[in-house]
Amino acid sequence: MRPPARRIARQLDSVLSIVYNAMPSAGSRLRAMSPEPSNVLEVRDLRTYFHLPEGTLKAVDGVDLTIAPQQTVGVIGESGSGKSVTAQSIMRIVPPPGAIETGEIILRRKDGGAVDVGKLNARSSEIRAIRGAEVSMVFQEPMTSLSPVHTIGAQIVEAIRLHIERDKKKARQLALDMINRVGISNPKQRFDEYPHQLSGGMRQRAMIAMALSCSPSLLIADEPTTALDVTVQAQILELMKALQGQFGMAIMYITHDLGVIAEIADEVNVMYLGRVVERASTVELFKNPLHPYTQRLLKSIPRLGGRGRGRLDAIRGNVPVPMNPPRQCGFASRCDDFIRGKCDAAVPALVNMGNDHYVRCYLRSEESELIYA
Ligand SMILES: Nc1ncnc2c1ncn2[C@@H]1O[C@H](COP(=O)(O)OP(=O)(O)OP(=O)(O)O)[C@@H](O)[C@H]1O
Ligand code: SF4
Numbered sequence: 001m002r003p004p005a006r007r008i009a010r011q012l013d014s015v016l017s018i019v020y021n022a023m024p025s026a027g028s029r030l031r032a033m034s035p036e037p038s039n040v041l042e043v044r045d046l047r048t049y050f051h052l053p054e055g056t057l058k059a060v061d062g063v064d065l066t067i068a069p070q071q072t073v074g075v076i077g078e079s080g081s082g083k084s085v086t087a088q089s090i091m092r093i094v095p096p097p098g099a100i101e102t103g104e105i106i107l108r109r110k111d112g113g114a115v116d117v118g119k120l121n122a123r124s125s126e127i128r129a130i131r132g133a134e135v136s137m138v139f140q141e142p143m144t145s146l147s148p149v150h151t152i153g154a155q156i157v158e159a160i161r162l163h164i165e166r167d168k169k170k171a172r173q174l175a176l177d178m179i180n181r182v183g184i185s186n187p188k189q190r191f192d193e194y195p196h197q198l199s200g201g202m203r204q205r206a207m208i209a210m211a212l213s214c215s216p217s218l219l220i221a222d223e224p225t226t227a228l229d230v231t232v233q234a235q236i237l238e239l240m241k242a243l244q245g246q247f248g249m250a251i252m253y254i255t256h257d258l259g260v261i262a263e264i265a266d267e268v269n270v271m272y273l274g275r276v277v278e279r280a281s282t283v284e285l286f287k288n289p290l291h292p293y294t295q296r297l298l299k300s301i302p303r304l305g306g307r308g309r310g311r312l313d314a315i316r317g318n319v320p321v322p323m324n325p326p327r328q329c330g331f332a333s334r335c336d337d338f339i340r341g342k343c344d345a346a347v348p349a350l351v352n353m354g355n356d357h358y359v360r361c362y363l364r365s366e367e368s369e370l371i372y373a
C-alpha cells in the first residue's frame, strides 16, 4: 500500500490541475479571444455610442456578427438602424464624439493570428496596417475614399506601396492590372485621369480597385450601388461577385435594398435601432421571416400587379433616434403585435430558433437581454 502522505499529495495534485485548467489563464484568455478558425470576423456585443450634449445616442447597441471566409453577409435595415456605424466601428473610423463602449471585434489576421481591433488605438500603426491590407471598405459615394486632386493610378499605387510592394515600377504594374480587372476600359489612359473625369459607375469601379488592390480578407461594402442607375448597379454587383471568386475575400454588404440582398448575400442580418433583430440564411429569411419587422420589410417588396411601393419607408413611422432609449424592444413603437407589460419591460434576447435562424422577439421566445433585465 502507498504511504498515505504520497497518496494525498497525488490526489491534491489532480484536484489542483482540474482547478488550474478551469481558471482563465493568460493562454485561455487568448484562446477565448481568437475567432473560430473558420471565421474571418467575429463581432461580439458591440456597443458604439455618441455622447452628445442632449444625451447618449446608442447608434450600435449590442451587435453580434460572424463572417466566414468567402462568405457574403448582408446587413439590411432602414435609415438610422446602425448599419454604417457598425461598419465604421470595425474599421475604427467612427467620427468623434462616437466611441466604442464595449464589445469585441475579433479579426483573423492573414498570418493566422487574431486581434481585437476594437481595443486598438484608432490612430495606431497596427490599425493602419490592417485597413486596406486586411479589411477594406467601399462607400456609396466614391469621393469618400478617392482624393479629387490625385489621379486614379497614383492613388492605387500609393495603397499598394503602403502595404505590399515598395518598388514603384512593380506597384504601377499591379495597379494597372487592378484597373483592368475591375473592367475599366483603356487602363493606361484611365491610370492618369482624375476621379472627376470618370462616370459614376467607373468611379465606383476605381474605388473597388483601390479597396481590393492589397487583397484584403474582408471587404465591407456600405451601399456601394445605391447612387447608381439600375443597369450599372447590376454590373457592379456582378463585378463584386466575380472579384470575390478571384480574390477569395469575405464581404459584408450593407444595403436597404432587399433585391440586392437576395442577389448577393449568403446570410442576412436585419438591423433595427442598433441591434440585429433577425439573422438567417438568405433563402430561409425570405421563405420564413420570424420578426414582425422583417415580415413588414418583405411585404414592402413590389410584386407584379401588387400595390407595394418597394421602399422600406412603406412601414408606418420612422426608426426612432436612439437617444437615451428606454429598456424595451426597439420596434415597440411601430409593432402591431406589441404586448403591453412585456415588450416595454425589457429588451428581448436574440435567440436561435433552430437551423441558425435567430430572432429577437417575445412572440418567439421569453428570453430577455441579461444586461437590460
Ligand atoms: N457622426 C454622428 N454623430 C451623431 N450621430 C450619428 C453619427 N453618425 C450616425 N449617427 C446616428 O447613429 C444612428 C445610426 O446611424 P447609421 O449611420 O449607422 O445608420 P444607417 O443604418 O447606416 O442608416 P442609412 O441607411 O441612412 O445609411 C442614427 O441615429 C444616426 O443619426
Ligand atoms: S418583442 Fe414585442 S414589440 Fe418587439 S417585435 Fe416582438 S411583439 Fe413586437
Ligand SMILES: [Mg+2]
Pocket (backbone or CB within 6 Å): 083, 084, 085, 222
Ligand atoms: Mg449608412
